[in-house]
Amino acid sequence: MSNLLLRELSLVGHRCPIITADHRDYERYRKVWNGVADRRPAAIARPQSVDDVRKVVHAAAASHALLAVRGGGHSLPGFSTCDGGLVLDLSDLTAIAIDRDTHTIEVGGGALLGDLDRATVPEGFVVPAGVISHTGVAGLTLGGGMGWASRRYGLTIDSLLGAEIVTAAGDIVWASATSEPELFWGIRGGGGNFGVVTRFRFRMHPLGSIVVGQWSYPAANMRQALQALRDRAHGQPRDFTLNFTATATGLSVTAVWSGDAALTHSVLSPFGALTMAA
Ligand SMILES: Cc1cc2nc3c(=O)[nH]c(=O)nc-3n(C[C@H](O)[C@H](O)[C@H](O)COP(=O)(O)OP(=O)(O)OC[C@H]3O[C@@H](n4cnc5c(N)ncnc54)[C@H](O)[C@@H]3O)c2cc1C
Known part of the structure; x- marks a missing residue:
């Protein structure tokens, strides 16, 4: 299986680093926050674009490889890594764009809570999320998400307006209340496995001094x-x-x-x- 996977991954393109066990950074990239989840994937793909994500998902499907998706890597049971399969490490997809007119923010699927807070708080806004800066926006949001601003502004998913998702079939879809509403319902608390979220759009809320x-x-x-x-x-x-x-x-x-x-x-x-x- 591993040879077939590596052959499929060779078609992804040179812009997306593929890290295998013989790579000098393998130990660094295979580790997740919970050290008990001490797994050895056959390969770790580090996409630089949504198109890379689509190709990596295709490679996993075509080779019938186990695919683990990683945002911030904080999953307690270690769901964002695996033995012998493929890890899709989104940590380079951290682009953030604020729209001050509509009070919305778009966040890449690999961004951490610290990235989100550093973008919003100096502008006088907040998206309610968790309390530790190195938790992933993706895993936290897909599980519901709560933190210091949640009594005032609700769960993280209450502020989620939409998400760009790469499905298992390799399609890129936008899920929101009006587009793919069933999928949008699923990702608001249903965890991973509905697809790979490459971008989130959130409503921002005013935050004064605390x-x-x-x-x-x-x-x-x-x-x-x-x-x-x-x-x-x-x-x-x-x-x-x-x-x-x-x-x-x-x-x-x-x-x-x-x-x-x-x-x-x-x-x-x-x-x-x-x-x-x-
Ligand atoms: C130290 C610590 C502090 C925490 N504090 C809080 C808190 O204050 N509030 C709170 O609500 N929760 C908190 N949590 C729980 C945390 O929200 C969950 O563990 C969450 O799943 C972590 O998300 P992650 O992206 O860091 O983890 P990951 O391990 O990367 O992912 C978690 C799950 O989401 C999936 N996933 C990740 N990224 C994507 C993506 N882009 N698309 C699709 N699926 C994806 C993974 O496959 C996995 O199943 C905390 C956890 C830890 C370890």
């Missing part, structure tokens, strides 16, 4: 702090987002406020005093 508070509580006060956290979180406005991590050593609380600056202190400070009476 204030972040972070506090730690020792394990001995965990019960009291968690009870107060539950009570004080109840009924908070949508401009407020809370996150906590409880471990054997203690409780860590992070709160983000993106609402009226005049209310910052009154909204955030109770979460820095969870072991004191309200």
Whole structure:
């Protein structure tokens, strides 16, 4: 199978690097975020264009090779790599274009959340997404996506307006509410495998200044702090987002406020005093 795959890949064209086990960068490119997913694909293709993606999908189909699509590589079960098959690594498809008039942004299928935030936030906008900058926009969006701005603006897929997709048949289609609506429904939370998304279009939302508070509580006060956290979180406005991590050593609380600056202190400070009476 591997010889047939390599022969098909040789037809993709010289602009799309193909990395096999004898390549000096093979170890670097085969790795994904979760080290437990320690797989050895027969080849890693790194498309530079949508047409490259189409040709690589064709090569996988023609050789009956297993195809794993990689955006940011953060899949916990390791879905973006495989043993013996082909990895389609989209990390060079990171082009981003903002349309300030329509408050929309187009993002390449290999872009990371950090790329998205660096483009939107200086313009005073946000697309609600995740909390770690090196997560892929693609995998996160296809799974729903949530983060610091989600209480205010919803899941990432609530802001998705359309996507360019290379299907398993090698067609390039645009999926939106009015074009291929069933496919559009599927990619909003259905994960990968509906096709390779090469470009997303999102609605951007206004974002002013934000204030972040972070506090730690020792394990001995965990019960009291968690009870107060539950009570004080109840009924908070949508401009407020809370996150906590409880471990054997203690409780860590992070709160983000993106609402009226005049209310910052009154909204955030109770979460820095969870072991004191309200
Ligand atoms: C450290 C960390 C922090 C996280 N934080 C958050 C968070 O704050 N909010 C949240 O909602 N989720 C979060 N997640 C979960 C994350 O959204 C999912 O693991 C997501 O699938 C990762 O996307 P990726 O592109 O980085 O991963 P990948 O491993 O590249 O892909 C994940 C899945 O999507 C498919 N896929 C990737 N790109 C494409 C594409 N262009 N077209 C079609 N299919 C594709 C892959 O084949 C695979 O099945 C986090 C995960 C980690 C590891």
